[in-house]
Amino acid sequence: MRSILGASFLVLWLGLCGPALAGREVHVVAVGRGQQPQDYYALPEARVLVDRPGHEVELVLIDGGVLRWRVEATEGTVIADILRSGPGPADSEVVLSGIRVEGLEDPGLPLVFNPWGRDFITLVELVTDRMGTGRIHSFRGLHSFTHAVLRVDRVGRPDSALSRDYLSTRVSPSDDLPEALRDWLERGGGEVDHAVVFDRFGLRLTDASGTRRFAPPDDVPPVLLPVTAVYAEEAGVIYALTYGGRGHIYAVDVPSGGWSVVTELGGYDAAALLHDADDGLLIMTGAFSRPGDIRAVGPGGGGFSVFVRTTAFPGLTDLFDFGNEHGPPLFPRVYADGWLLLEASAVVSRAGRQVTRSRTYAVQVDTGEVRLLRYRND
Numbered sequence: 001m002r003s004i005l006g007a008s009f010l011v012l013w014l015g016l017c018g019p020a021l022a023g024r025e026v027h028v029v030a031v032g033r034g035q036q037p038q039d040y041y042a043l044p045e046a047r048v049l050v051d052r053p054g055h056e057v058e059l060v061l062i063d064g065g066v067l068r069w070r071v072e073a074t075e076g077t078v079i080a081d082i083l084r085s086g087p088g089p090a091d092s093e094v095v096l097s098g099i100r101v102e103g104l105e106d107p108g109l110p111l112v113f114n115p116w117g118r119d120f121i122t123l124v125e126l127v128t129d130r131m132g133t134g135r136i137h138s139f140r141g142l143h144s145f146t147h148a149v150l151r152v153d154r155v156g157r158p159d160s161a162l163s164r165d166y167l168s169t170r171v172s173p174s175d176d177l178p179e180a181l182r183d184w185l186e187r188g189g190g191e192v193d194h195a196v197v198f199d200r201f202g203l204r205l206t207d208a209s210g211t212r213r214f215a216p217p218d219d220v221p222p223v224l225l226p227v228t229a230v231y232a233e234e235a236g237v238i239y240a241l242t243y244g245g246r247g248h249i250y251a252v253d254v255p256s257g258g259w260s261v262v263t264e265l266g267g268y269d270a271a272a273l274l275h276d277a278d279d280g281l282l283i284m285t286g287a288f289s290r291p292g293d294i295r296a297v298g299p300g301g302g303g304f305s306v307f308v309r310t311t312a313f314p315g316l317t318d319l320f321d322f323g324n325e326h327g328p329p330l331f332p333r334v335y336a337d338g339w340l341l342l343e344a345s346a347v348v349s350r351a352g353r354q355v356t357r358s359r360t361y362a363v364q365v366d367t368g369e370v371r372l373l374r375y376r377n378d
Contacts, residue, residue, distance in 0.1 A: 024080070025055050025137040027152045028127060030062040030111055032143045043068040043093070046145040051153035056080045059152070060127055060136075062111050067092040072149075083130065085109035106130065108351060113141035115161055117322040121357075122350050125377075128164045129351075135163040161318075170314040172371035177362055178336035185341075185360070185373060189333060198229035198240050203252055205231060205238060214238070214252050220259045221248055227287075232275045239282055243269040249282055249297065263297050270295070271329035283332045283340065291316075291330045294340065294365065306365045314372040315359050319346035330361070338366050341373075350378075 027050070034044025045068045050057055053076030061069050065087040071094060073079050082101065086092050089105045109126055110119040120139075127136055137155045139162060156162040159169045174182055194207035200223055202215040216223050225244035231254075232239065238252040239262065247265030252258070262282065271287035276296075281303060286293030292308030310316055310327065320327040330342040345358035355378045362371045 023055060024058065024133070025052060025155065026058045026060065026127060026131050026133055026135070027052075028060040028062065028123070028136050028139045029150065029152065030113060030139075030141040031067065031145045032064040032111065032113065033145065034063070034067040035145045035147075044145075045070055046142075047147070047149040048072070049074065049149050049151050049153075050077050050079060051151055052077050057152075058083070058131055060085070060109070061094065062086065062109050062123075063092050064111055065091045069094045071096045073097070083127075086111075113143055114323070115139050115141075115156075116317050117324075118318060118320050118346070118348055120161065121318045121377075122348065124162065124164055126351060134165065137162065167315045167372065167375050170372050171375070172362075172373065174362070174371070174373050178339050180334050180336035181339055181341045181362060184334045194231055194233065196229045196231050196238060198226045200224075200226060203229055203238055203240060205254065212254070212257075214254075214257055214259070216250070217259055220250065220261055221246075221264075223250075227270060228273050230273055230275045232277060234277060239273065239275055241270055241273045241284065243287060249273075268293070268295060272331045274332035274335065276335045279335070281335065283335055285330045285332055285342065287329065288326045291327060291344070292363075294330075294332075294363065296335075296365075304365050306363070306368050308363060308368050308370055312368075312370050313344075313359065313361055314370070315375055316344060318377075319344060319348070319357050319359070338364055340365055 029048055031046045034046045036044050043066060047070045049072050050059060051074040053074060056078045058081040059079060061082065061084045063086045082094055083104045083106055084094055085106045094101055110123050112119045112123055114120065124136055128134060135158060138152060140150060159166055174185060194205060197204040202213060205212050223242055225242055227241045227243055229238055229240040236254045238254060240250040240252065242248050247268055249262040251260050251262050269287040270284035272285045274283040276283060279298060281296045281298045283296040285291055292310060295305045296303040316327065328344050328346045330344050333341045333343055340363045342361045342363060345356055347354050347356050358376045360373045362373055
């Protein structure tokens with residue numbers, strides 16, 4: 001990438017740094033609001049000191065607009081490029097060692113303040129695309145600049161989310177998983193020859209014989225907030241899941257149309273449902289902020305319950321604005337011998353286009369062990 005600095009600046013830094021450089025680094029600083037200087041009419045400021053002697057630094061500055069960046073470098077630090085991103089090209093400026101410089105502008109970079117979540121991963125992807133690197137070397141984010149000066153003086157771990165493909169180091173083997181899970185990974189769940197719709201009016205099943213409707217009778221608890229339903233075709237039963245109030249799992253006998261309550265959920269909010277025919281289990285994953293709240297009910301009161309923190313699923317927080325919104329549900333796909341296969345996905349915006357990110361996990365329900373089996377970022 002061509003340097004945005006004048007030849008005199010580049011010669012100055014090269015003259016100070018000595019004969020050899022250790023390598024090129026990309027450092028990102030994001031500031032929402034600057035610090036107001038004593039001059040009330042001056043732009044709010046953010047002061048950055050780049051302290052990476054012996055390295056060629058490409059500096060990415062992201063702001064919320066109306067900001068003066070004051071950048072200095074220590075002896076031996078080479079600032080090769082400055083890329084600035086914000087609401088508009090004219091509302092902020094960059095001053096290097098007391099002289100205003102015209103940097104490269106890229107208004108499309110997301111303003112983020114933490115090194116996690118959907119928008120941070122998008123930031124890493126966009127910056128590494130622009131810079132032609134596989135990672136950024138550090139990130140600092142501040143809602144409001146209150147420091148005397150912010151130092152850029154260290155490098156993050158290469159296996160952290162600073163790396164574009166950091167999940168490649170987190171993928172676990174699957175060869176020792178139960179055969180049912182390995183088959184699903186290889187072939188997928190296959191196609192189904194029916195469709196089930198569950199709403200407040202009841203259930204609608206469409207298959208080769210046509211469409212049948214099943215309205216809930218008065219002798220079962222009312223359907224408050226329907227979530228989903230699954231058809232156990234071999235048993236001729238539809239299992240329907242609700243939350244709101246106490247929450248329920250209903251069973252509907254397809255030949256007779258009769259409804260019954262399998263269990264009351266005690267206020268547990270579930271997002272997805274799997275029927276495991278081999279063990280007779282109905283397996284649920286949690287809704288909203290608790291996708292790893294996994295519960296199963298089975299014959300005679302059997303089943304299991306395990307809670308896995310959202311951050312224990314590698315890469316799951318890449319799918320949403322973690323800390324500010326609820327993430328996508330974890331959909332249970334297949335269960336065997338104490339292992340549950342789960343999938344999550346989300347459509348995100350990147351550089352003006354929609355891309356799909358997905359994650360596939362296996363959870364050992366007795367121990368809570370989580371394995372990332374595969375992932376997709378586009």
